[in-house]
Amino acid sequence: MGTWNTAIDGNDTFLDIYQDFFDLYNQGKDPIEVSKQIVKDYKESFDDYDDRNNSLFGLALAQWETKSLDPILYKQVKEIIEAGSDLEAWEGSDIKYLEKRKAALDKFLIKISTEKEKPKRRAKPKFDFTTLELVKLAAPDHKKSFEASEHYINGAYSQTGSAIYWGPGNGGSIFYFEGRGKFISARWIDSQTLEITYDRDIIFTKKDDTFFYNGDQGKIIYLPK
Incomplete structure (x- = not known):
C-alpha cells in the first residue's frame, strides 16, 4: 500500500491522485472532466484492493475542494469509513495506529460532508x-x-x-x-x-x-x- 503514516494523505496513492488532479485543474480544465481523466489514468489503482480506498479518498478531497464532489463518490467514501473497511488494511497494526487512522478517517468524512463555501483557486501556471x-x-x-x-x-x-x-x-x-x-x-x-x-x-x-x-x-x- 506504500503507506507513510496514518494521516488521510499519508500515502503515495492519495498524493499522486490529488496532485495530478490539481495539475490539470490549474491548467483551467473543468473539474468534472479532470475527474474523468484521473479515473482513466489511475484505473489500476481504483481497481486494486490495497489502493482503492486511498484512490477514492484522494479524488474525493480534490473534488470537494473544487466544489465538484460527486454524490456517488461521496457515498462510497462514507460507506467505507462508517463500515470500518479501510481499517482492515491496517489489520495487525498496533492499536494506537488503528485509533489514529480511525480518527483521521472520521475527521475527513466530517470535512467533506459539509460543502465548501468557495472552490479552491486555480494556481497560476509556472512559467520558467x-x-x-x-x-x-x-x-x-x-x-x-x-x-x-x-x-x-x-x-x-x-x-x-x-x-x-x-x-x-x-x-x-x-x-x-x-x-x-x-x-x-x-x-x-x-x-x-x-x-x-x-x-x-x-x-x-x-x-x-x-x-x-x-x-x-x-x-x-x-x-x-
Whole structure:
C-alpha cells in the first residue's frame, strides 16, 4: 500500500491522485472532466484492493475542494469509513495506529460532508524560461555579437533561436528552428558578414539573410553541413 503514516494523505496513492488532479485543474480544465481523466489514468489503482480506498479518498478531497464532489463518490467514501473497511488494511497494526487512522478517517468524512463555501483557486501556471547557450561570438569590430541558444519553458525544449546584439536590449533575432541538439556553428568572415553552418536537415521557421541596426548593416551566409 506504500503507506507513510496514518494521516488521510499519508500515502503515495492519495498524493499522486490529488496532485495530478490539481495539475490539470490549474491548467483551467473543468473539474468534472479532470475527474474523468484521473479515473482513466489511475484505473489500476481504483481497481486494486490495497489502493482503492486511498484512490477514492484522494479524488474525493480534490473534488470537494473544487466544489465538484460527486454524490456517488461521496457515498462510497462514507460507506467505507462508517463500515470500518479501510481499517482492515491496517489489520495487525498496533492499536494506537488503528485509533489514529480511525480518527483521521472520521475527521475527513466530517470535512467533506459539509460543502465548501468557495472552490479552491486555480494556481497560476509556472512559467520558467531558460536557455542553453550554443554559440556566442563577437564581431571583429567589437560593436556587436552573434548568439545562438536552445530555449526551454518549464524545463521542456521549445525552440532554438539566435540574435545579433549591439549591447543590452539592442538587437534582433536572426533565425529560429525546432530541433533539440542540432548542430549549429558560426564565424565572422568580417564585421559585416556572418557565416552560419548548420545540420542540413534543420527546417527554419525564421531565416534572415541580412542584419541592420543604427546604420550597421551586413549579410548572413548559410552553409548546410
